[in-house]
């Protein structure tokens with residue numbers, strides 16, 4: 292049993308830190324309103340329904356393009372799209388490291404943009420796209436020249452995606468799509484969206500759902516409003532589709548096998564999200580320890596009280612256990628098909644997401660009144676990471692996945 296990280300990683304993390312200090316931190320400092328206590332207000336365009344402000348998104352784009360020029364953005368992607376072929380383990384360690392640095396332009400929580408990109412859509416395209424789709428999309432998605440939203444959730448169905456009601460029926464040379472989608476992240480700036488629609492079969496069947504790449508300016512594709520969320524800005528649009536026509540070539544992956552595309556997207560996110568949650572949790576724990584050591588109460592350091600120490604010890608212990616699970620799962624993902632380790636991915640994901648919420652909450656408590664202010668980062672970390680206990684397959688759905696493996700049920704829907 293080997294617990295050491297791969298040899299190349301410490302040097303990679305060091306080089307990355309140098310790059311951040313040299314090229315990203317100065318940009319962050321000259322745009323500090325997006326990171327200090329004003330962050331949610333500066334980032335949100337209230338006049339446009341609460342979507343991200345254009346200048347904020349431009350700043351993130353500049354960060355990504357600097358990272359791309361320096362060879363970091365594509366680190367986790369294969370060489371075929373200009374990447375460095377970083378493994379799942381590399382990516383887990385890197386994302387933990389970046390999140391453990393706290394809030395900053397190097398790794399924005401709300402937008403999920405980072406100097407080392409997480410590109411589930413590119414992987415989705417590379418794995419399922421035709422040669423033409425890959426040519427049209429992969430590079431453009433990496434550079435940010437084009438964006439593609441992801442439309443699985445509906446007003447009537449979220450966790451139970453196999454029950455979705457959006458449908459597509461054949462017409463001459465293509466398909467007509469009808470239905471509605473909810474919480475379609477990034478649709479405000481996406482030229483297209485992957486829309487999952489039933490093309491055959493019955494509600495509840497995994498087979499019979501197809502993924503379509505749909506232009507968001509197609510007649511009948513409407514975004515009536517954006518949901519205002521716990522963390523702002525919001526780019527989570529409600530979407531209506533009425534007789535939206537797409538050409539046959541809009542099908543992504545195999546007809547009726549769209550949920551394979553969706554699973555790939557979600558799995559790519561889940562392990563990296565777990566690593567980021569772990570890093571953010573460690574940041575909260577470390578900050579709380581440091582503050583408690585300096586803050587004087589009743590004439591002594593706050594940290595001497597066991598009531599302060601013990602909850603932080605519990606969190607540190609949990610963080611160490613989660614770290615071993617995240618590293619183990621990521622290294623398994625490097626060796627096996629992702630569905631074979633989906634239960635481990637689920638374990639890592641729900642425990643890491645729960646951990647960061649508890650760590651941010653505890654840090655607020657240790658910081659007292661200051662912890663509740665926006666001058667500290669914990670409220671932002673809490674509000675952002677709270678989302679992950681619901682979004683990429685909620686906590687209950689991750690637990691259900693583990694139960695499926697343990698009790699051997701639900702084979703049909705796997």
Ligand SMILES: Cc1cc2nc3c(=O)[nH]c(=O)nc-3n(C[C@H](O)[C@H](O)[C@H](O)COP(=O)(O)OP(=O)(O)OC[C@H]3O[C@@H](n4cnc5c(N)ncnc54)[C@H](O)[C@@H]3O)c2cc1C
Nearest residue numbers: 441442443444448449450451474475476681682685687688
């Ligand atoms: C900020 C944000 C961004 C999002 N972005 C996207 C996006 O880009 N694309 C997209 O398609 N979707 C997106 N979503 C939607 C998200 O994936 C869903 O909200 C999530 O899958 C849960 O679905 P639901 O909200 O319909 O809850 P429901 O499915 O209605 O579930 C309600 C609650 O019941 C629990 N539950 C459900 N079934 C069971 C069960 N069998 N046993 C026990 N408990 C159960 C759930 O865990 C949940 O807590 C986003 C959501 C948010 C909040």
